[in-house]
Amino acid sequence: MTKETQQEIKHEALAIAPPGTTIAVPEGAAVGGSILGVVLFAIGTVLTLRKKLSKDNLEITKDRAETDLIKTYQDTIRTLQEQNAKLDINARDAWRTRAEDAKRIGELTSKVEHLSEVNASMEKTIEQLRGEVSAAHQTTNELREEIRTLHQTIKDMAQQQQQQTILQPVPEADNASA
Secondary structure (H helix, E strand, C coil): CCHHHHHHHHHHHHHHCCCCCCCCCCHHHHHHHHHHHHHHHHHHHHHHHHHHHHHHHHHHHHHHHHHHHHHHHHHHHHHHHHHHHHHHHHHHHHHHHHHHHHHHHHHHHHHHHHHHHHHHHHHHHHHHHHHHHHHHHHHHHHHHHHHHHHHHHHHHHHHHHHHHHHHCCCCHHHHHHC
16 A cells, blocks of 8 residues: 555545544554654664764864964964064164164275375376476476586687697797606
């Protein structure tokens, strides 16, 4: 008998029976219905537990993932803080070096300006000395020319004197003693 047939019989029996009467269900059908009920209950329980356990596993997995993510973030933060501390030290060292370099550049700039002034003064002195050396060369050339002229004059005078001495008669007394 099919399920529909059983329900039709049950409805007809209930419709014919006076109120308050009980309908007897055959004994084999009660055991089969009970077994069917227990099996259906067990299947429902298994499906419910499976669904519940699946949700619990999902929650546990999510919790583990969140914990791992938090640990990763904490490690990353710790690493970034260490790097930041190192960079801060490097920045302070660079700032200190920059300040020292700026001071040294100021000192060197001052020295360069002083040396430029000294150089300009020396160039001016060199130009004056060149002028004086040029004037000294001119004077030296003029003196050389005068010396040559004087030397020529002395030479000429010496020749004239020699010629005059040759032309003058020699006294005889002087010749006898010679």
